[in-house]
Amino acid sequence: MQLSNLLQPGAVKVLAHVTSKKRLFQDLGEIAHSAYGLNAAQTVDALQERESLGPTGVGHGVALPHARLHGLDHVVGVFLRLERPLEFDAVDRQPVDLIFALFAPKDSGVEHLKALALVSRTMRNTEVCAKLRANTAPAALHAVLTEAHGAQAA
DSSP, X not given: OBHHHHOOGGGEEEESOOOSHHHHHHHHHHHXXXXXXXXXXXXXXXXXXXXXXXXXXXXXXXXXXXXXXXXXXXXXXXXXEEEEEEOXXXXXSOOXXXXXXXXXXXXXXXXXXXXXXXXXXXXXXXXXXXXXXXXXXXXXXXXXXXXXXXXXXX
8 A cells, every 4th residue: 555545636735724623624524525526524524523532633743633434435535734733632732734634435444544554654754744844835745745755554
């Protein structure tokens, strides 16, 4: 599995002003709808439901929200870089500015876990995060993510 299989260029955005986690999830739903045809409202509801189980802010300014949805046949992702970090109830209590959301089929098992592990490994790479924070062009962000060292899962 590679990030290039999960993340379309049109699903990578830079957002200037996100004021709340709820607004962030709405933005993720809208982008998932335009990039993959997902139902935006169902996507937002699924993200909020998952987040209610525990925050997906993993620390160091990174959040990995994820949800399982009906109507998908494979895992897809949306990446957002926020110009202003957002409070996210992350494990280290730091605001987040890099968000990689994953959406998996409702009945996916191993594929969803492999994708989450791949994204998590990529986003723990300090060099990758530094490059993501240094770029504002969505095409450059997509290239950094899809060409990241170790962007393949076993």
